[in-house]
Amino acid sequence: MALLQLSEPGQTDAPHQRRLAAGIDLGTTNSLVATVRSGNAETLPDREGRHLLPSVVRYTEAGVIVGEEAKASSIEDPLNTILSVKRMVGRGLEDIKSLGSRLPYHYAQERTAVPRIQTVAGDVSAVEVSAEILKALAMRAEETLGGDLEGVVITVPAYFDDAQRQATKDAARVAGLKVLRLLNEPTAAAVAYGLDSGSSGVHAIYDLGGGTFDISILRLNRGVFEVLSTGGDSALGGDDFDRVVAEWIMRQAGISDDAGRSMLRQLMHDACAAKEALTRTAVTELDVDLGNGARWQGLLTRDQFNELVDPLIKKTLGPCRRALRDADLSREDIQDVVMVGGSTRVPRVRELVGAFFQTEPLVEIDPDRVVAVGAAIQADVLVGNKSDDEILLLDVNPLSLGIETMGGLVEKIIPRNTPIPVARAQEFTTFKDGQTAMAVHVLQGERELVTDNRSLARFELREIPPMVAGAARIQVTFAVDADGLLSVEAMEQSSGARASIEVKPSYGLTDGEIETMLRDSFEHAREDVEVRRLREEQVEARRVVEALSAALSEDGDRLLNADERKQLESALAGLVALVEDQDHEVIRKGIQDLEKACEFYVERRMNASVSQAMSGHKVDEFE
Amino acid sequence: MSITLTESAANHVLKFMEGRGKGLGIRLGVRTSGCSGMAYVLEFADESEADDVIFEDHGVKVLVDPKSMLYLDGTELDYTREGLNEGFKFNNPNVKDACGCGESFNV
Numbered sequence: 132m133a134l135l136q137l138s139e140p141g142q143t144d145a146p147h148q149r150r151l152a153a154g155i156d157l158g159t160t161n162s163l164v165a166t167v168r169s170g171n172a173e174t175l176p177d178r179e180g181r182h183l184l185p186s187v188v189r190y191t192e193a194g195v196i197v198g199e200e201a202k203a204s205s206i207e208d209p210l211n212t213i214l215s216v217k218r219m220v221g222r223g224l225e226d227i228k229s230l231g232s233r234l235p236y237h238y239a240q241e242r243t244a245v246p247r248i249q250t251v252a253g254d255v256s257a258v259e260v261s262a263e264i265l266k267a268l269a270m271r272a273e274e275t276l277g278g279d280l281e282g283v284v285i286t287v288p289a290y291f292d293d294a295q296r297q298a299t300k301d302a303a304r305v306a307g308l309k310v311l312r313l314l315n316e317p318t319a320a321a322v323a324y325g326l327d328s329g330s331s332g333v334h335a336i337y338d339l340g341g342g343t344f345d346i347s348i349l350r351l352n353r354g355v356f357e358v359l360s361t362g363g364d365s366a367l368g369g370d371d372f373d374r375v376v377a378e379w380i381m382r383q384a385g386i387s388d389d390a391g392r393s394m395l396r397q398l399m400h401d402a403c404a405a406k407e408a409l410t411r412t413a414v415t416e417l418d419v420d421l422g423n424g425a426r427w428q429g430l431l432t433r434d435q436f437n438e439l440v441d442p443l444i445k446k447t448l449g450p451c452r453r454a455l456r457d458a459d460l461s462r463e464d465i466q467d468v469v470m471v472g473g474s475t476r477v478p479r480v481r482e483l484v485g486a487f488f489q490t491e492p493l494v495e496i497d498p499d500r501v502v503a504v505g506a507a508i509q510a511d512v513l514v515g516n517k518s519d520d521e522i523l524l525l526d527v528n529p530l531s532l533g534i535e536t537m538g539g540l541v542e543k544i545i546p547r548n549t550p551i552p553v554a555r556a557q558e559f560t561t562f563k564d565g566q567t568a569m570a571v572h573v574l575q576g577e578r579e580l581v582t583d584n585r586s587l588a589r590f591e592l593r594e595i596p597p598m599v600a601g602a603a604r605i606q607v608t609f610a611v612d613a614d615g616l617l618s619v620e621a622m623e624q625s626s627g628a629r630a631s632i633e634v635k636p637s638y639g640l641t642d643g644e645i646e647t648m649l650r651d652s653f654e655h656a657r658e659d660v661e662v663r664r665l666r667e668e669q670v671e672a673r674r675v676v677e678a679l680s681a682a683l684s685e686d687g688d689r690l691l692n693a694d695e696r697k698q699l700e701s702a703l704a705g706l707v708a709l710v711e712d713q714d715h716e717v718i719r720k721g722i723q724d725l726e727k728a729c730e731f732y733v734e735r736r737m738n739a740s741v742s743q744a745m746s747g748h749k750v751d752e753f754e
Numbered sequence: 755m756s757i758t759l760t761e762s763a764a765n766h767v768l769k770f771m772e773g774r775g776k777g778l779g780i781r782l783g784v785r786t787s788g789c790s791g792m793a794y795v796l797e798f799a800d801e802s803e804a805d806d807v808i809f810e811d812h813g814v815k816v817l818v819d820p821k822s823m824l825y826l827d828g829t830e831l832d833y834t835r836e837g838l839n840e841g842f843k844f845n846n847p848n849v850k851d852a853c854g855c856g857e858s859f860n861v
Contacts, residue, residue, distance in 0.1 A: 134834065134841025137770055137780060138797045168841070169770040170798065178838065275838040 134277065137169035150281045152311065152514035153272040154319070154506025157264065157285055157299065159217040160341055162186045163500055164268040165507035166276060172323070172507045174500045175275045182500065184271075188213045188263045190250035197267040210236060211250045216264070219246070219257040220302070221295030261302035269308055282311035284510035286502050289315040289347050289361040292530065292575060293587060293634045296615050311513040313615065317347030318356055319505030320471045324493050327351060333359070333464050335454075337484050337492070338471035339447060342368040346451050348458040348465075360457035362450035367443065369406070369474035375439045376402035376431070384419055384427035394422055409433050410476050437479045444483045451487060468492040473499050528553075528611055532587075534619075535572035537562055537673075538666035539581045544609045547577060554610040561605075562674065564681055565597040569605060571621050573634065579659035580666075587634050592621040594628040600678065661715075668718040672710045675722055679703055679729060682736060690735045702728040755827050757782065757809050757816050763833040763842060764812030774798060779808075779815025782831065782844075783822035792825065794844055 154172075156163045161183040165174040174182045181199070189201035189212040196204075205212040213236070224238055224246040239247040239254045247254035269280055287299055296313055303310045317336035321327065326334050331352050338345040345363035349356055377398040380386070386394070401419055408415040414432045421427055455461065468488045474480060475498045485492050496504060533543035536559070545555050561569065569592045576584030595603050604624040611617050620631035680703070687696055702725050709721040759767070771777045783795035799817045802808065807823050809816040818826060830845040 134836060134839055134843055135794060135796045136841050137767070138795075140781070140797050140800055169766070170774040171770055175838070271838070275840075277836075277839045277841075 139170070150514045151273075151276045151278050152281055152507075152510035153269070153276075153283050154314075154503050154508070154510045155265065155268055155283050155285045156316070156319075156500075156503035156506060157217065157261065157287075158186055158340075159215050159343070160186060161499070162264055162268060163503035164272050165500070165503040166272060167507050167511040168276075172504045172511070174503050174507075175271055177271055184264070184268060186214070186216065186264050188216065188260050190252035190255065192251050195252070195263050197263050211252070213248065213250075213255075213260045216257050216260040220261055221292070221298035222246075222257070258298050258302045259305060261299065262305035265303055265306040265308060269306060280308065281514050282309040282510065284312050284314050284319075284506040284513065285310060286314050286316045286319045286506050288343075288345060289317055289358060290345070290363070291615070292585075293615065293617050297634070300616075311510055314506055314509055315347070315358060316471070316502050317345065317349060317361070317469075318358060319502045319509065320469045321349050321351075321356065321505065322508050323496055323501045323505035324467070324469055326467060326469070327356060332466040333458075333460060335451070335465045335468045335488055336471060337447075337451070337468055337475065338363075339474040339480060340368050340472035341370050341474070342366070344368060344447050344450065346447070346454045348454050348460065350458075359460070360454045362454040362457070364446065364450055367446060368472075369403075369477075370399075371443050372406055372440050372474065372477065373399050373402040375443065376405055376436065379431075379435075379439055380417060380419060380427075380429075383429055384421065386421070391422075405431050406436070406477065409436050410478060433478070440477070440479060441483075444480055448483070448487050451484075462488055465490060469501070470494050471498050471501055528615060530575045530585075531577055532609055532611070532617060533574050533584075534559075534607060535570075535574060535581045538670040540579060540663055540666050540670075541574050541576070541581055541584055544607065545611060549611075554608060556606050556608040559605045559607055560601050561595065561598065561603040562600055563677060564599050566600065566603070567595045567597055568593045569595060569621065571607060571619065571630070571632075573617070573619050573632070578655065579663045583655075583659075587617070588619070588632050590619075590621075590630055590632045592623065592628065592630040594626065595623045596626050596628075600674070665713065665715040665718070668715040668722070669710055672706055672718050672722050675725060676703060676707055676710070679725070682732075686736065686739065690739060691732065695732070699729055699732060755807065755823065757811075757818060757826060757828075758830045759811045759814055759816070760830060760832045761812055763831045764814045766833045766842075767814045771798065776800065778802060779810075779817055781817045782826060782829070783819055784825045785822075795822070796842055 151166070153164050153166045153175075156165075163174050163182060163184065165172055176182045177184070177198075184198045185202040187198065187201040187205060189196040189204050189208065191211065201212055202214075205214060237249040239249050247256050248260075265283075265285075269283065273280055283303065285299060285303060287296055291299070299313060300310050317338065320336050320338070321334055326332070326349075329351060332350070334349045334351065336345075336347040336349060338347075343363065343365050344367045345361065347361045348359040350359050351357075377395070380398055380402065381388070381390070386398070390398075397420065401417060405415050405417060409431070412433075414430055417427075417429045417431055419427045455465075465488045468484060468490055470481065470484070470492045475484075475492075475494065481492050481494060528545060528547065528549055531543045531547040532545040533541045536542045542557070542559075544557050545553060559569070571590050571592060572581065572586065573588040574581060574584040575587050578584050592605065595605070606622050606624060608620045608622075609617065610619075617634040618631060619634070620629060622629040679699070683696070683699065683703075687699075691699065706721045706725045709718050712718055712721075767780055771779075777798045777800055779799050781795065781797045781799040784792045785795055799815070802817050803819065805820050806817045807820060809818070816831075825848055826844075826846060828847045832843045832845055834840065834843050
């Protein structure tokens with residue numbers, strides 16, 4: 132007979148109506164699946180009792196292999212064995228190539244936005260590879276739970292952009308899974324510790340994995356989680372700890388820098404083992420094979436180890452400070468620090484992070500599993516197994532969203548770190564008389580110029596009724612849903628003409644670039660402001676030139692004599708010559724000069740249009 | 755009248771209750787539904803009703819309403835593993851036949 136689980140009072144489901152849900156931590160190196168059974172959230176092991184599923188997929192002519200077995204074949208069959216696919220999800224080919232020569236795959240030269248990797252089993256995309264990992268995890272869950280999954284919660288890094296989130300959802304769809312929700316990894320970790328059961332408080336999630344570091348500041352307010360800020364370093368992790376230890380061994384053992392690859396790999400392996408041993412003991416023995424039959428033996432104490440890794444750990448505190456500043460908080464405001472990622476097992480990490488935030492870090496839940504456990508708890512709630520005390524999670528958008536305006540400038544509509552879901556609208560207008568269409572260019576990033584930000588999408592609003600420049604009222608609405616996906620709509624208010632777009636993956640941003648984009652926006656803040664001022668004056672100058680030219684061709688002959696007209700045209704030419712000037716003060720002065728020069732003409736036009744409007748009417752009609 | 759737990763079932767119940775952080779014991783019951791007439795209820799119990807029949811076995815309080823008791827008398831609750839799946843199992847001597855999946859039954 133079917134095996135039963137304990138339910139909450141009054142929540143037993145009718146037979147065949149048990150709603151099974153799972154939380155999936157889809158990681159770069161390893162993935163996990165967890166579920167809530169009899170009130171306990173736990174990760175699910177495979178038949179061999181292994182909880183971690185290496186995020187590795189191997190394509191063979193006979194079929195697809197996922198996990199340990201695929202990982203074991205990565206050296207003998209590197210071209211058909213796909214590792215670290217998470218780094219490729221939602222990215223363009225150029226971005227993937229810029230990740231470096233570490234990825235040996237052959238890409239199909241097709242003209243598609245989505246790069247396809249050539250394997251013996253045909254071309255596959257990053258979405259399809261991720262789907263294979265999800266399928267393997269879902270199968271494990273369904274086998275364990277004895278039924279089909281109703282839905283899953285998949286975790287993603289807080290800094291994932293729209294394209295990467297959409298691609299993750301696509302992967303779930305390909306795997307035949309219903310995504311109840313994408314959940315930010317730090318938020319999942321907080322849920323796992325039940326920080327959501329408190330009434331309010333601010334928590335830091337410190338996630339130091341093998342190759343990446345992320346810090347997130349969350350605020351809980353009346354049961355609602357809000358991500359206040361995120362930060363990190365996409366090239367810092369436990370692998371760097373191994374590297375500094377390996378370098379130390381090389382110095383001690385007198386191994387030269389040009390040692391062979393297999394030697395270096397062996398050293399990294401030894402260093403990693405030493406690191407792990409030092410989480411339990413105060414000193415560890417090293418015994419290194421020098422290759423030529425000789426061996427080097429030595430001791431590494433925890434103090435020596437701490438000295439080696441201290442600079443690396445201190446490097447993580449910079450982003451912590453920045454995240455606090457972004458959230459407008461000080462260290463004393465942090466109630467709890469949740470430790471996530473295998474590298475937080477290093478005692479020195481706990482010590483320094485605890486000292487920084489002045490609180491004992493939370494480490495009770497296995498830091499490799501804590502994210503999956505949180506996702507499972509959230510999945511259980513979303514699927515309806517817990518009707519009361521429902522958790523509603525708020526996240527933030529990691530980078531500002533905006534549109535391009537005249538002069539190649541970006542107008543931000545939803546600023547960075549705004550809690551989502553959110554919708555914001557702003558009005559724009561036309562630049563030219565009789566303009567009937569407007570291009571909407573959706574951008575993501577912190578810089579002032581379009582060229583320095585990331586282009587997400589473009590669309591056109593047509594059928595704007597012809598009007599003079601500046602009269603049309605076009606409302607542009609940005610909406611970001613709970614999963615962080617963006618939809619943009621533009622509507623002309625008088626005619627109701629509208630156009631919209633859902634942001635489809637327009638792939639093209641690396642983790643490192645997000646960090647870089649944020650850093651650049653601070654570093655280039657001053658010059659960005661200068662550029663913006665210049666561009667704004669240039670746009671204004673062009674608008675004045677445009678308006679005066681239009682007026683002259685309309686009634687210049689009627690209202691001006693030849694001399695006056697000549698005088699105005701030379702003043703106009705004077706401003707045209709200044710438009711490309713690089714000094715905004717000069718352009719501003721030029722605009723003022725021209726406005727002064729044509730004051731009498733503007734007056735005449737005004738009078739002419741007033742007398743035209745009044746002709747044929749009696750004066751008292753206007754009273 | 756009796757309802758018993760195997761040691762394995764009792765240990766798991768105690769573990770789950772500890773993880774949950776509260777609870778008086780567990781409630782066993784039956785209700786009409788399912789493809790074969792009756793279905794089991796297996797829940798944490800936070801409070802007892804006036805007419806509940808209460809048993810205690812291996813340190814676990816088991817609450818059963820009197821109507822369900824008619825169908826459950828003599829039942830042993832077990833905890834077993836089948837492949838990757840694990841969970842509770844009702845060894846109920848009153849059952850005449852069950853549906854294919856065993857989630858509902860007839861007496």
